Structures are given as structure tokens and as C-alpha cells.
Amino acid sequence: MKKIIYNALYWFVIQMIIAQLGTYISRKCLENGHIYFKSWPIEQEGQLWQKVVKVQYWKNHLPDGQRINSTIISKSNFDKSSHADEVRQFILETRRAEFVHLLSIVPVIVFAKSSSSVKMINLVYVVIANVPCIIVQRYNRPKLERVYLRKLKRKGV
16 A cells, blocks of 8 residues: 555656646747657648547546646637737647656656566556647647637738
8 A cells, every 4th residue: 555655646746846847848949840749640630639539529628737837828718719829829838738748757767677567557557647638739739730820821920
């Protein structure tokens, strides 16, 4: 029972630290058109995620990070009819969230020398806790980028 409590405490502390540090990632770094954040051809502009895991049906049930950290832009406060700058800011927030969840998987390496059951339990936990969030960001971002480009065209920029 102690191991379960220690593991849970470890994951809580590590993920809160990574989430907090993630808020310090500069906007400039997120604006950089890094190839990782682009929709890969296999993703079909996010539609792969709908086909494979039906993301549209469960994405709104994921927890909103703003409840824990007020500096995070909440999906519930976002409106696609917003100005282009606000849409762009939300796109950057999807990049931040995806990167933070990706980084949150890395600390599983501390269990490398643990028993195979402990390794498996922690690996399953970290995948279940983070991969759905990454999938949602990769599903939503191409749509948001299309909305952003339409707003720029209307604005004449």
C-alpha cells in the first residue's frame, strides 16, 4: 500500500511541477513553426484521431488545466468567433499543452529498474493520463489553424 501512495504522490508532484514550468515556455518558442507541432500527413488534419479513437465523443470530458493553474487559457473560455489574435493565442496554448503532456511521460524512466509489474503499472498510468490530452491537441489544432487563416484573410493581413 505504501508503494501505491508513494507512486501516486510522485506522479502528482512531478506532473504539477512540469505543468507549472510549462507556463514559463515563451510565446516565441511556441510560435516557432517547429515541425513537431505541424499536422503530419498521416493525421489527415486531425481526422485520423476521430477515425481511430472517436476523439470528438470524449474530448470534452478531459479535465481542464485551468482549474489547477489559472495562467492556462481554458477551452471553456475560448470562442472560435474571437479575434484572430485570440485564436492564435489558443493555438499556442494547444502547443504548450501538448508539449507539457509529452514531457510528463518522460519521468516514467525512474521506474526502469523496478519490477516488471511496477514498470507496467506506471507506464500504463502515464500513457492513460497524457496520451489522450496529446491526441486532443493534435485533433483540434488543424481546425483552429484553419479558423485563424480565415480570420486573417477576412482581416486582409
